[in-house]
Amino acid sequence: MAATAPLSDARGVKITQQQLEALIAAHQHFLANRADAPRLDLCGRTVTGLDFSHHNLTLSDFSRADLSGSNFRGCDMANANLFGAAMIDSNFASANLINSDLRGVGLQNADLRSANLRGADLRQGMVEDEHGNRHFVGSNLRFADLRGANLTDILAHGADLSASDLSNARLNNAELNDCNLRAANLENSDLTGTNLSGSNLQGVDLTGAILDRTDLTGADLTAAIMEGARIRRTDLTRARQSEQLVDIEADLRSILHEHQRWIESLGRVGRRADLARHDLTEIGLNGAELSAAIMTLCLLKSGRLDRANLAMADLSSSNAPEMSAISADLRGTVFSEANLRRARFDRADCSPLQVKRPEGTLTCEADFAGANLSDASFAHADLQGVNFAGTILRRANLQDADLTGANLRGADLTGALFDGIRLDGADTTGAIGIPDAYLD
Template identity: 35%
Template sequence: MTRTPSLGDDGGFEWKRLAQQELDRALDLHEQFVGGRMGGQRANFLLHDLSYLDFSGRDLSNADLSGARLHHAVLEGATLRAASLFGADLTQANLRGADLTRTDLRGVHLRGADLTNANMVECDLRDGLLMRPDKKGNLVGIGQHARTTDLGSAILARADLSNAKMSNAFIVQTDLTDCILRNVKLVRADLSNSNLTGSILEGADLTEATFDGAVLHGAILIGAILSETSFAGADLAGAVFGTVDYGSASFQNALKPVHFDTLDITLQTLVRQHVDWIRTAGKKGRRANLTRIDLSGMKLAELNFSAAAFEFAVLARTDLQKCELLMADMGFADLRGADLSRADLRGVNLKRANLTGARLVAAKMNPVPIFGAVTQFWTSQLEHAKFVEADLSGIDMRKVVARSASFVKAVLRNADLSGADLQDADFTEADLRGANLEGCDLRGAIGIRQ
């Protein structure tokens, strides 16, 4: 066992260094302890230097790693349920798929760490001051002040942080794509310039939190507490706030959709110019560009918007029945409660669009032939789209690409999904009676029950 010199304002403290072989032996004993087997011993890595060591797939439930140094350590797939990592330094550690349920992460440093797909439900990420005994046996702090949990530049894509405590946490320039932050305490947390695309912040306490310059494309903030929350310069396109109380929240220079009524053009003129653009293959007229435009609740039934731009548009509760939307770009669009029954959506882009509660009865999303090509087709792109509780009865979704799409509680009776790419899609409680799933790629999909 060697010793590593300390860094920073820790009073000259030195961490105990373990070799990989010593670590493996300690982990074997700990797993015996967890399993209740004879000879087992709880792992105590208090103030140890475990940097660059491999813990992948090991069970560290209830282990003590308080104050441990774990720079670049590999903990991929490790189980750390209810373990203590109080004040630990996990800078650039690999925690992909790790189980950190109810783990004590107060004052931890996770700068640049990879927590993709990690389970962090109910973990504690608040401030913390690590103590150690001095030469006289008195407890003294390592450092002079409580350490703020540092998640700067970390990757938490698809991590589940439901009910976690993250008050005062430093989460700047962090990847929180598709992260579940339901009911999280983020009081006074700093999430400036972070990417929260597709994140779920339902019921989160964001009091005095800072989201300045953050990207919240398609984020769900229904029921969130926004008291003195700052969204200055944030990109809120596609973000769903529902009926939350904006209170004293600040949206200075935030990018939000603009209502159609504020545009210097009538709907009739816009449609006429767009149809001319289609008819003349772009030689006349003008393509309808409704990017970041709020068209919620409007009557647009039976209009031709083929190849139109609706990216980040708000189309909640909009009547789009029998619309021609061939190859339209509707990525990140808010289509909650919209009626797209019998609409022609062949070749459409609905990546990360929110169609919760929408009606798509007998709509068409099958491939569309590419103009001038005999055998080439354009397929509909639905990756990460939300069809939660949507009615897709009788829809034609042949060969759509719907990876990681959510069909939770959706009605797909008699839908044709043959040849579709449904990898990692969620069909929990979906009604698939009579649906055609022949030739589908269902790797990683859940809830399939015809």
């Protein structure tokens, strides 16, 4: 049996940062299999407001501990025991919590952005502290990896789960009302008895998901992908859904014709294309003239837009996984908060667009801020000055792309391909995943 780090028996006494550093150092020896090295055991301890950031805390024991206000940013906490711990207002951004025991934890207002909770057990559990803390109310789980997580009976009213990966997760009887789940991946998840009333489900992927007795009253399912969803005893009419074109081919021809007239006449005749909130799944728009078009909250799964002119178009919050925009004109195009997983932008022109106005020239950069570009490809693309702030670019192909002067503040480029990339003058403050060789 592994030794544990010596602590006072007075479990309610708060330990200091200096004491914590000594315990963490001893834990590293434990992980290195050194004889008699103590494992980090903070079971029932008061360790509020302390800094654990970027340490390896694998296999540590935080069960029933009060960790409120503490910083666990970037920690490796795989297989950790956090059963019944209080983590109110704590920071777990980018932490690794794979297979951890999070049953009965209190995570109100906690920050778990980009945390990896794959395979974690987040059931409500049986532990409840004196404050009744055992839920995720108001927590930030944006971009969190919750693949295969057990969230049965979880209480998460008003939590931010936008762009999180909940594929294959168990959400049976979960209380997720009034949550932000925009652009979340819920493929093959179990939503039996789940309360999603009033929640933002714009752009979610529900492919293969189970919706049995799921409450969608007042939810917004605009741009949601529902292919293969197993729906029983669930009323979809209670939720808002995407707009449908009556005759998609004829309607699109008319819209594009009027838009062309609007462009050529500088707005004097014709009509600007407005496809906001429409379902354009697998639409073929190769080479189309869509500059300055309104396409917000559009469902463009597997859409074909190769060589299209989308300069100054607004596709913010669109749901466009696997979209192809190879060699497209994307100067000044807005893709902020869009779901663009596995999209193809090879050889696209995303450079700044100079717009001449009476009061002077206006520079408009392409904007991908807050978008999910996991596994997307920008090979040989012109990305000069592009706004990638807070963007997820995990495993993206950036080979031979020009990111001169790009904004990469807070972006996640873990696993991206960088061969031949140009980053001259790029702002990489807070970005992760960029090899040091490219930061010189």
